[in-house]
Structures are given as structure tokens and as C-alpha cells.
Amino acid sequence: MILTGDAVHGPLREEVEVCVVGSGAGGAVVAAELAERGREVLVLEEGGHHPTEGFSARPLEMMGRLYRDRGMTCTLGTPGIPVPLGRCVGGTTTVNSGTCFRVPPRVLSKWSKDHGLADLDEAALAPLYERVEARIEVRSAPVATLSANASFVARGAEALGWRHRPLLRNIHECRGTGVCAFGCPRGAKQSMLVSYIPRALAHGARLHANCRVERLRVEAGRALGVEGTVLDPETDRPRFPFSVRARALVLSAGTVHSPVLLARSGLAGGSRELGRNLRIHPALKVSALVAERVTAWAGVPQGYCVEEFADEGILMEEAFTPPEVGCIALPYLGHRHRALMERYDHVVNFAALVSDSSTGRVWPTPGGRGVMTYRLNRADHEALVRTLRLLARLCFAGGAERVFLPMLGMPELASPDDLSRLEAARPRPGDLELAAFHPMGTCRMGADPRRSVVDPRLRVHGVRGLWVVDASVFPSSLSVNPQLTIMAMATRASGDIHEALGG
Amino acid sequence: MDAPAPFGPRERAVLERLAADLVPVARDDPHGVGPGDVVEWVVRWVAPLPPDIRWGLRAAVAALQWLPVLVIDEPTRYTRLAAGERMRYLAALEAHPLYLVRSLFKVLRSFTLMGYYSRPRVTRALGFDPDRVAERSRAGHFLPGLPEGGR
Ligand SMILES: Cc1cc2nc3c(=O)[nH]c(=O)nc-3n(C[C@H](O)[C@H](O)[C@H](O)COP(=O)(O)OP(=O)(O)OC[C@H]3O[C@@H](n4cnc5c(N)ncnc54)[C@H](O)[C@@H]3O)c2cc1C
Numbered sequence: 001m002i003l004t005g006d007a008v009h010g011p012l013r014e015e016v017e018v019c020v021v022g023s024g025a026g027g028a029v030v031a032a033e034l035a036e037r038g039r040e041v042l043v044l045e046e047g048g049h050h051p052t053e054g055f056s057a058r059p060l061e062m063m064g065r066l067y068r069d070r071g072m073t074c075t076l077g078t079p080g081i082p083v084p085l086g087r088c089v090g091g092t093t094t095v096n097s098g099t100c101f102r103v104p105p106r107v108l109s110k111w112s113k114d115h116g117l118a119d120l121d122e123a124a125l126a127p128l129y130e131r132v133e134a135r136i137e138v139r140s141a142p143v144a145t146l147s148a149n150a151s152f153v154a155r156g157a158e159a160l161g162w163r164h165r166p167l168l169r170n171i172h173e174c175r176g177t178g179v180c181a182f183g184c185p186r187g188a189k190q191s192m193l194v195s196y197i198p199r200a201l202a203h204g205a206r207l208h209a210n211c212r213v214e215r216l217r218v219e220a221g222r223a224l225g226v227e228g229t230v231l232d233p234e235t236d237r238p239r240f241p242f243s244v245r246a247r248a249l250v251l252s253a254g255t256v257h258s259p260v261l262l263a264r265s266g267l268a269g270g271s272r273e274l275g276r277n278l279r280i281h282p283a284l285k286v287s288a289l290v291a292e293r294v295t296a297w298a299g300v301p302q303g304y305c306v307e308e309f310a311d312e313g314i315l316m317e318e319a320f321t322p323p324e325v326g327c328i329a330l331p332y333l334g335h336r337h338r339a340l341m342e343r344y345d346h347v348v349n350f351a352a353l354v355s356d357s358s359t360g361r362v363w364p365t366p367g368g369r370g371v372m373t374y375r376l377n378r379a380d381h382e383a384l385v386r387t388l389r390l391l392a393r394l395c396f397a398g399g400a401e402r403v404f405l406p407m408l409g410m411p412e413l414a415s416p417d418d419l420s421r422l423e424a425a426r427p428r429p430g431d432l433e434l435a436a437f438h439p440m441g442t443c444r445m446g447a448d449p450r451r452s453v454v455d456p457r458l459r460v461h462g463v464r465g466l467w468v469v470d471a472s473v474f475p476s477s478l479s480v481n482p483q484l485t486i487m488a489m490a491t492r493a494s495g496d497i498h499e500a501l502g503g
Numbered sequence: 504m505d506a507p508a509p510f511g512p513r514e515r516a517v518l519e520r521l522a523a524d525l526v527p528v529a530r531d532d533p534h535g536v537g538p539g540d541v542v543e544w545v546v547r548w549v550a551p552l553p554p555d556i557r558w559g560l561r562a563a564v565a566a567l568q569w570l571p572v573l574v575i576d577e578p579t580r581y582t583r584l585a586a587g588e589r590m591r592y593l594a595a596l597e598a599h600p601l602y603l604v605r606s607l608f609k610v611l612r613s614f615t616l617m618g619y620y621s622r623p624r625v626t627r628a629l630g631f632d633p634d635r636v637a638e639r640s641r642a643g644h645f646l647p648g649l650p651e652g653g654r
């Protein structure tokens with residue numbers, strides 16, 4: 001059962017076996033896995049419950065409903081980087097693009113060496129991935145759903161001899177509707193909203209939407225429960241206080257809010273690592289104009305990738321957006337911009353993510369929100385500039401007439417001859433327009449309590465009965481899209497929690 | 504209760520000028536969307552945002568209005584510049600050496616463009632019809648325009 005804020009008519013007090021904070025990739029999986037094992041589970045979600053039937057395919061309207069601060073969350077720094085976050089039942093999976101990757105073995109080896117995570121190897125993760133992949137129906141994006149944008153990317157990669165393929169996606173009867181990031185109106189994308197959450201509810205779990213957790217209660221080193229506020233679903237204004245007592249507490253509020261909640265509850269631990277080590281997997285996107293009419297919004301927006309540079313940490317993926325959002329990415333002002341927009345059905349684009357070694361930090365603010373700071377280091381900046389050049393080459397190889405760059409001082413390359421101008425350019429970090437979709441690392445896991453926030457089994461160091469299960473636990477950039485790995489880790493943690501609760 | 508209005512009348516006038524310059528949304532816009540409509544959208548979009556973001560946006564509007572003297576050496580307000588000067592000023596803001604100035608302008612540019620291009624009539628004219636997209640999607644149809652399955 002899902003209880004929404006408007007159906008609450010007074011202060012709430014609950015006592016349950018397991019309380020899960022957050023209903024995204026981490027929280028929903030824990031809730032379902034434990035409910036299936038017969039545990040009494042309550043999920044608390046700050047965002048609202050927006051069922052698929054109400055998804056309008058209007059990008060901005062849906063951003064207003066499903067994203068935190070209408071999608072305006074961003075890092076402070078030069079450059080400031082937008083890092084949108086979901087805030088609704090299903091968390092960010094409700095608005096993500098549905099791309100699925102397993103973590104590359106090279107990342108696991110590094111974790112083993114640097115963070116004492118030896119038991120987290122490929123063999124240990126394989127059955128967890130298999131279980132998740134079956135449950136959210138991971139498969140290669142069917143050719144029938146791919147857009148003309150994907151054909152363009154494939155053509156470019158083929159001409160350059162770069163490895164390319166359709167992406168793996170969590171989908172059920174996808175029809176290439178093209179608005180994954182604004183809530184799939186068909187429920188084809190197997191987000192938590194339509195997969196693990198219904199599974200959890202079917203096994204007796206309960207979910208309270210519009211319930212913002214503000215403090216974790218811990219006494220004598222043992223987590224006892226949470227306290228917070230029921231919000232009005234329309235206005236977000238506080239309505240009533242609530243408190244929940246639980247034998248096991250699972251914090252899955254995501255990379256920005258899990259550390260904030262720990263810090264507000266005085267659980268910074270002894271390591272000084274809480275809130276630090278923020279990685280965001282920065283991305284940039286190049287747009288291009290092609291001669292033929294492509295209507296690239298028809299089809300999966302993120303259905304195709306180029307893996308040629310994956311070993312360098314550069315992963316190229318499509319990321320097409322409909323005109324009402326895509327208008328921002330095209331350059332120029334006034335009539336020149338408008339002229340480009342009038343040819344939006346001839347626009348294609350391609351993006352890439354760079355595995356970052358730069359770090360940032362999440363700071364709790366007095367109001368309980370998290371503020372992110374992040375500073376690009378030289379290595380990542382250089383990788384981003386290289387990525388920009390590669391993307392521009394690919395666009396011309398795919399047949400682009402003009403290529404538009406997210407770069408100050410060089411908004412456009414008018415022909416392949418201009419690539420040499422880009423090669424010669426030396427943009428500074430603030431000259432690039434970046435975005436990021438995969439924040440992680442602020443409650444990193446590790447064997448050494450002095451260098452990590454949670455232990456290798458995701459238990460908060462020094463606190464009994466408290467687990468962190470979300471993207472915040474990864475000790476470095478995954479270098480791929482993270483949802484599948486978060487879900488695999490959540491599957492493993494569920495077994496641990498079940499065992500810890502005893503028979 | 505409605506959220507507090509994020510902009511006063513003067514700020515709205517600046518935003519209206521910006522909308523007319525950026526899109527540009529002429530009074531005879533073929534889609535029937537004028538600068539006032541764009542500003543209405545921006546106001547509604549911004550109203551529920553947290554106060555610190557709303558303050559940041561008001562600061563951006565103030566900067567836009569008062570910076571001509573520093574940016575293009577014109578000792579007057581943005582809304583009082585001649586048409587050609589306004590475009591020169593906006594281009595200078597967009598490419599300004601100070602990151603903060605560029606960023607504030609970028610936010611206003613983004614909101615203005617979103618305000619115009621989210622109008623159903625405008626998106627439909629460009630070929631993207633969200634209502635039809637949602638309807639076809641629910642009915643299990645591929646979208647017209649798909650290179651493979653959709654045809
Ligand atoms: C546009 C976009 C596209 C993406 N595409 C992909 C993709 O294709 N593939 C992929 O692998 N990843 C993608 N991601 C990232 C992926 O979705 C996230 O990494 C993943 O969902 C993170 O899971 P999580 O459990 O850490 O947090 P979330 O899924 O963000 O869930 C956290 C939940 O906790 C809630 N919460 C926060 N604070 C509180 C509180 N105090 N009280 C109660 N509840 C609270 C939030 O509202 C939220 O619902 C994308 C992200 C975005 C923004």
C-alpha cells in the first residue's frame with residue numbers, strides 16, 4: 001500500500017521490523033528482497049507518488065513533478081555542473097534513461113587493492129547481477145526502437161572503425177517513445193516504480209510517500225528509527241511530524257541526501273570521510289545538423305553507445321532530448337538560435353561520460369538540503385577536452401553538416417576542416433558546459449573505518465542496525481552507468497540484513 | 504496557498520524584454536506566443552523553487568538590467584538600450600570572461616527558451632507533439648519517424 005501525504009490526518013507513529021529511507025535503485029530493491037523473505041518493511045519517500053498513467057510526455061511538466069528542485073540541482077564551482085536528481089516514488093530510476101552496465105573488472109580490482117573490498121569480485125557479483133537483470137528485464141535495445149540518432153552514431157563510428165552497439169536497457173515492450181527521462185508513459189522502462197516497488201508491495205511492504213526523514217535516532221551505538229515530517233503533496237509544506245521505530249534501518253536517500261542525514265544525526269563517524277569523495281561522472285554533449293529530416297526524438301533517446309575509448313574511461317552514449325529541453329543546448333541568440341530550432345527535426349547529438357578522479361563534497365545546510373561542491377582536476381579536464389574532439393570527429397564522420405560545441409568561444413564547427421581549430425583550442429574548465437547524472441561516493445565503503453563511512457557489507461562503521469544502500473557507497477567512479485550495480489549491491493545487502501534480523 | 508510571486512513588475516519587464524530579444528517572440532508570432540506568455544511560464548516555473556534559488560534568479564535579473572555599463576560601456580539599463588545594442592550586450596554577457604556573469608546569463612537564457620519552446624503550439628509546429636506521443640505510447644504504437652519499427 002502507498003500512503004500519500006494528503007491521506008495523513010495527524011502525527012504518525014509506526015513500529016516496524018525494517019525501515020527503508022528512499023525508494024530509488026537502492027531502497028526499492030532492499031524493500032522488495034526483504035518483504036519477499038517475510039520481513040515487515042516500511043519505505044519512507046520524500047517525493048510524491050506519481051503513477052505511470054499520469055505521465056504526460058511533456059518534458060518540463062514532468063520535470064516539475066518528478067525531479068528535485070525541478071531538475072535544477074547543481075554543483076557549485078567552476079564550472080557549476082547540473083546534477084539532476086529524481087524525487088518521487090522510484091527515485092531517480094523513474095527519470096533515468098534505462099541504460100544498464102555491469103561494473104568493469106578493472107574497477108573492482110582497484111577497489112580490492114585500495115579499499116580492502118576483496119570479496120567484491122566479478123564472481124561474487126555475477127549471481128546478484130543475474131537476479132537483478134532478470135527482474136528488470138535487461139536486454140539489448142531492440143533495433144525497432146532505435147532512433148535515427150542511433151543510425152547517425154552507428155554510421156559515424158563505422159566510418160572511423162570505432163566499436164559501437166545498442167545499449168542494454170531495462171525494458172518491457174518498449175516502443176521507443178523517447179521520453180525516458182521524463183517518466184515513461186507506457187511503463188515500459190522497468191524503473192523501480194513499475195518493478196521492484198510493486199513487487200515489495202505485493203509482498204506486504206508499505207510505502208509512505210511525501211515523508212521526509214530529518215533525523216536518524218541512534219542510542220548507545222544502535223540505530224532505533226527515524227523522525228521527520230509528512231509533506232503536503234501539492235505544496236510540499238510540512239503537515240505533521242512522524243516517527244518510526246525499527247529493528248533495522250536502511251538509508252537509501254542517494255549520494256546527496258544519505259550523507260546529509262548521517263551528518264544531521266551526529267553520525268559523521270571517526271573517518272572524516274562523510275560527504276567527501278563525491279564523484280559525478282561528468283558528461284558533455286555535442287549537437288549537429290544533418291541534411292536529412294531525422295526527427296531524432298522518435299525512438300529511444302539513449303539506445304546506442306561507442307565503447308572504443310571505454311578503457312580510457314570515456315564512454316559515449318546517446319542522450320537526445322525533445323525540443324523544449326534541447327533548445328538550451330543549441331548555441332546563439334535571437335534569430336540565429338530560432339533558425340536552428342526551426343530545423344530541430346534535422347538535429348542529432350551524441351554525448352560522453354568521463355570516469356572522474358576529481359572529487360567534490362556534499363555539505364549539509366541548516367534547512368537539511370545538501371549542497372554539492374566539485375572541482376575538476378587537470379586530468380579530468382583534459383579527458384573532457386579530448387572527448388569533445390572525439391565527439392566532433394564522430395559527428396562529421398556520421399555526415400553532420402555543422403557541429404555545435406558546448407564550449408565558450410567556439411560554438412560551431414562549420415565543416416570537418418574546422419576540426420583542426422578544435423584540436424588547437426585550449427579551453428579552460430569554466431569554458432565547457434558539462435552535466436552529470438551519476439553522483440556517487442559520499443559514504444564510501446571500505447575495510448578501514450578511518451578511510452570509509454560504511455564497511456564492505458554496507459554497515460555504518462560503529463553503529464549497529466544501520467546500513468547505507470545507494471550510490472553513495474561506491475569508493476570511486478564506476479566508469480559506467482550505475483543503476484544495475486546499486487541494485488546488485490542492494491540485493492546482497494538484503495541477504496545480510498535478513499540474516500542480521502535472525503529467524 | 505500559492506507560492507510567493509518570485510518577480511516584481513520591474514523584473515518581469517526585464518524578462519519580457521529578454522524574451523523578445525532571445526527567441527525572438529514577435530507580437531505576430533506565428534504560434535501566438537508572446538513575450539508576456541514566456542514570462543508567465545517562467546514565473547510559474549520558478550515560484551515553487553527553494554528561496555535561495557529564487558534569490559539567485561532575482562540577482563541574475565538585476566545583473567542583466569544593470570550591467571551594460573560594465574560590459575559594453577553603455578551607461579544605461581538593458582531595457583533602455585537600442586535593439587542592436589541589446590543584442591551586442593547579450594552576446595557580450597554570453598561570452599563574458601567572468602564565469603559568474605556568464606552563468607547568470609545562461610540561467611536566464613535557458614528559462615526563457617524553455618518558456619517558449621514548452622508551449623504546446625510551438626513544439627507541435629516543430630513536429631514534436633507530446634500529447635500524441637503519450638497516446639501512441641500507451642496504445643503500444645511505435646512513433647512515426649522511427650527508422651525501423653515505426654514505419
Ligand atoms: C536524467 C538521468 C538519467 C540517468 N540515466 C541512467 C541510466 O540510463 N542508467 C543508469 O544506470 N543510471 C542512470 N542515472 C542514474 C541512476 O538513476 C542513479 O544513479 C540511481 O537511481 C541512484 O540510486 P540511489 O538509490 O542512490 O538514489 P535515488 O534513485 O536517487 O533514490 C533516492 C531517493 O531517496 C529519496 N530521499 C532523499 N532524501 C530523503 C529523505 N530525507 N527522506 C525520504 N526520502 C528521501 C529521494 O527523493 C529519492 O527518491 C540517471 C540519472 C538521471 C538524473
